[in-house]
Amino acid sequence: MKTTALGRIALATGITALTAGLFPASAHADDAVVERRTLPVLVEFADSAFQHPDKVKESTPETYFGAKKDSLASFFTELSRGRYRVTPAVDGQYAGPITLPMDASCDASKINTLTQEALAGQGLVRGEDYDSLSMVFPAQKTGCDWAGLGSVPGPYTWINLYGTDSGLGVVGHEFGHNLGLGHQTRSLCADGDLAGCETAGTSAKSIMGGGGPAAGISAPEMIRAGWLTDGETVKVTASGTYTLRSLHGEGDGVRALDIPMGEDRLVVEYRHAAGSFDQDIEGVHAYRVPGGDYGASTLIDVTEANKTAGNDAPADADAVTRLTDRASKVSLAVVSSGDGRAEVEVALDGEALSTAGKTPEKTSAPAPEHTGTDTDAGDGLPDGADGTEVQGGGQGQEASGTEDAGNLAATGGDSGTLPLAVGGAGMLVVGAGALLLIRRRKQA
Ligand SMILES: [Zn+2]
The missing domain is CATH 3.40.390 (Collagenase (Catalytic Domain))
Known part of the structure; x- marks a missing residue:
């Protein structure tokens, strides 16, 4: 039975x-x-x-x-x-x-x-x-x-x-x-506004979201696990432009932006090949964290790329370039992204983005920060x-x-x-x- x-x-x-x-x-x-x-x-x-x-x-x-x-x-x-x-x-x-x-x-x-x-x-x-x-x-x-x-x-x-x-x-x-x-799901928010999202499939950004071991886990999950220090997560309280280093890369720096979004949180990460992880994940990604439960996050996908762990869409196919949540008056735009770091502008309280209308600058082709020798890992x-x-x-x-x-x-x-x-x-x-x-x- x-x-x-x-x-x-x-x-x-x-x-x-x-x-x-x-x-x-x-x-x-x-x-x-x-x-x-x-x-x-x-x-x-x-x-x-x-x-x-x-x-x-x-x-x-x-x-x-x-x-x-x-x-x-x-x-x-x-x-x-x-x-x-x-x-x-x-x-x-x-x-x-x-x-x-x-x-x-x-x-x-x-x-x-x-x-x-x-x-x-x-x-x-x-x-x-x-x-x-x-x-x-x-x-x-x-x-x-x-x-x-x-x-x-x-x-x-x-x-x-x-x-x-x-x-x-x-x-x-x-x-x-x-x-x-x-389990980490995916929310399709096709018009870039988080008001009208539909849950569809998995994030492919985490072993908890159909991404297999090669995806590791995402920033909100790293926060839930207690694996980001306070210095690695910036709790955003004011509009501004923030620099992110790659979530799984070596070295110091900010790896996650944790932004208030009404009752929920908006967590933003930058993914880039590092060690055993993210050979096929590149760019800035955003997650809705319902009611502050970082173990229950969902990927916000404003594209129509249908990127999964199994198809051959480019590594950055579903990366965020800009999004808005009109309900909580939060917007963000990616200023630049690539080579292990990204700059993200966040506007709170309905303020305007200074990068409005611009396409984010892509810094050369993604390159691993360091390369693992065991190519088995992750399949x-x-x-x-x-x-x-x-x-x-x-x-x-x-x-x-x-x-x-x-x-x-x-x-x-x-x-x-x-x-x-x-x-x-x-x-x-x-x-x-x-x-x-x-x-x-x-x-x-
Ligand atoms: Zn499970």
């Missing part, structure tokens, strides 16, 4: 009590380095074991803690610029396999309870011995309509493992939910994966509500909303739904 959105929310409510108090509502980046002792645990069912347990045992430490750029630890270290560290909670880096006293099922709550009981029997207690628990189990008989599930925020992830390695595309996304991040698939990653689905079945509600968000959709699988490692965004990463073995 399929788990309905309501079912998931109910289930999530049950888990709220477990997660309450573990996570602060917001985090602050300055100086603090957060270390998360993470415990992947291999879990089998009474009626279903891993088909290739040795390969799962081999891939698990690599996926979570490996030195390569496509491990979870490397991903978060680079993304947070050293502020957030995922470290192994146990010497062997993972626990299990544990056989749970239950048949294969998608009952995430039951899997969680029984797994924690079994771990406690081995002397591993949550909060004392580990902070984050990632339950990895064979997908063959579970019937789950998702490849991964993560509590929002919280310490739990569930990996419904197809094949032998879920890869960073799924694990990184679920751990993003644990940071308090929901969402591990080396030699036999999986196919597709995206699609409907956000109706997602439970990514308020950040303090402690709920679950699935990676996956029900079969009615899933797109056809695409060949190879391609990515496909389908329909106006959200951002689900489903990993499936190819059909035999």
